[in-house]
Amino acid sequence: MTSESPTFSPLYRQIKDLMIQALEAGEWQPGQLIPSEQEFALRFGVSQGTVRKAIDELAAENLLVRRQGKGTFVATHQDPRALFRFLRLVPVEGQLSTPESIPLECWRAKAGVEAARMLGLRQGDPIMIVRRLLRFDGKPVVIDEIYLSGEQFKGLTLELLQSWTSSLYSLFEHRFGVRMIRASESIRAVAADRSAAEALKVPEGKPLLSVERVTYTYGDKPVEWRRGLYLTDEHFYLNELN
Amino acid sequence: MTSESPTFSPLYRQIKDLMIQALEAGEWQPGQLIPSEQEFALRFGVSQGTVRKAIDELAAENLLVRRQGKGTFVATHQDPRALFRFLRLVPVEGQLSTPESIPLECWRAKAGVEAARMLGLRQGDPIMIVRRLLRFDGKPVVIDEIYLSGEQFKGLTLELLQSWTSSLYSLFEHRFGVRMIRASESIRAVAADRSAAEALKVPEGKPLLSVERVTYTYGDKPVEWRRGLYLTDEHFYLNELN
DNA sequence: AAGTGGTCTAGACCACGTC
DNA sequence: ACGTGGTCTAGACCACTTT
Known part of the structure; x- marks a missing residue:
């Protein structure tokens, strides 16, 4: 499952990069709800914990905002x-x-x-x-x-x-x-x-x-x-x- | 295992607080190696992942420094x-x-x-x-x-x-x-x-x-x-x- | 070879918000 | 009742450092 490239990058980071690309492409608009962790886990074929770690980092960088019970949202300067x-x-x-x-x-x-x-x-x-x-x-x-x-x-x-x-x-x-x-x-x-x-x-x-x-x-x-x-x-x- | 106090605090945070108290008390000196995650897990009777999350936060706050293969150290201004x-x-x-x-x-x-x-x-x-x-x-x-x-x-x-x-x-x-x-x-x-x-x-x-x-x-x-x-x-x- | 932190999994249950 | 994120577990294997 690990990449064979010289610059090794763990799975959760590859997923994080994919999510950044999606954000950059405007796949979800600022303020919008993104898919659930389970949904991503199925989509990427990894466990929920791995998706979780990717989202953790994106939330720490203020690209996403987590809200317990509701879901994860794209951060917005409207806030x-x-x-x-x-x-x-x-x-x-x-x-x-x-x-x-x-x-x-x-x-x-x-x-x-x-x-x-x-x-x-x-x-x-x-x-x-x-x-x-x-x-x-x-x-x-x-x-x-x-x-x-x-x-x-x-x-x-x-x-x-x-x-x-x-x-x-x-x-x-x-x-x-x-x-x-x-x-x-x-x-x-x-x-x-x-x-x-x-x-x-x-x-x-x-x-x-x-x-x-x-x-x-x-x-x-x-x-x-x-x-x-x-x-x-x-x-x-x-x-x-x- | 969870506290019954009105202000609920998860296990990993309680462990984090215990570690902060130990740091404050000078139990380990700046620059010193602290016990391994396994050691803490045994000591506190929790899983390694829970200790890990506590240390993650302490490392993010620059109180501890992780070094893969070596262990976790108390941060120091000597650095x-x-x-x-x-x-x-x-x-x-x-x-x-x-x-x-x-x-x-x-x-x-x-x-x-x-x-x-x-x-x-x-x-x-x-x-x-x-x-x-x-x-x-x-x-x-x-x-x-x-x-x-x-x-x-x-x-x-x-x-x-x-x-x-x-x-x-x-x-x-x-x-x-x-x-x-x-x-x-x-x-x-x-x-x-x-x-x-x-x-x-x-x-x-x-x-x-x-x-x-x-x-x-x-x-x-x-x-x-x-x-x-x-x-x-x-x-x-x-x-x-x- | 042995020990450490780092990643990943599968599954359980809790807390929160909505229907 | 259901779906979401949040916590916790037990165990596996990887990457790095030292012995």
Whole structure:
């Protein structure tokens, strides 16, 4: 039953890979119920425990969500709890409130050196750029500049962004079939330039968090590069080290 | 075999808790080999698979380390790979180099309001304060101010800190029997005050990352509170979001 | 050869949610 | 009552390390 290839991979991992491929191909949509463990066991001709271990890993990676008694579901950014998985911003005091997203601009452009490298594109390839503001309790806290592959986000417009009421990633998921899986953030402290100072209503030179994020979809493919400037007077970036 | 308490907990979790208690009690020292899965199964009167699941979780939480063919070991901060689990600082370009820790000061004090709250002490309880610099390739990058419960770190002196060649946490582990398990970091952007500016050799007002960390040992007990100021000209704080 | 963790199986029963 | 994921068992064999 074991593979004879030089790079040995256990059965449950092969099954996991098959399931990832199915997810990538859109065989089950975000939020949808997938077949039961028994069903998979029959389909692949293995025991339920082996399927279980594959799903365990996918659930640990937040690709699937288990619900006892109900079944296993494809994870979705529609779920409000998914928002703060990528936005690690917490108020210094008081309750965690949901931010309000205000799209400011959205335009087509050609990838520069940096954007091309980050998104795995060639220089000059079409990209989309979005500028947007996040407000907590009416106060501006984050100004984001977001770079997307023009290929995958062809129909993106400012109107579409403004009409969408829930998170950006849920829009990407539902309208463009791109699901964000994981991200890597590089954090620095910088002084506010004029543009950021205006957007956040702070004096120029004010220390801000610069949060540069590369976001990946299935197969570790980069699909978003963004730079956010965070005002950390009343909020901070919370990181749990385990 | 299942507990009859209102808050039901599966067998493997009860075994996990027993193992945590043993670790906390120092039954096996950091780096040491613990008994085999079979041994535990006999000892607790359960099957090997149940012990396995308990150890799986402890390994996922970095309390234990599995090594196929050899056995399972108590995790240790002596391991150089453990260093960057808590220090998420990466050079903008070039290889990751190991920092040099330079203890500057170490003194006894009484806990103020904030330190007491963070460390779970009463105001006025004895604490130890350490100031130290981190240098990468000879350049100052981080200035840390570290607050420790005076109770647990009674014999800590500047001389001891200066004579210790590996990481702080490995010192705490070996000399004071305190093992750091997890931490929570709050990150802000601030302007360098005079003291930080001098230590890092930058102008006053320079934007710096302020990284406030509370570190916990077994049983989620806070034992360290520190504030680090990071110079992010040639390094950045790297955070993987999964 | 012996011991360890790693994988896989088949079957039992429990806890949870829905019909 | 039924189907789902969650726990637990007993036993087999594989992969890795040491003796």
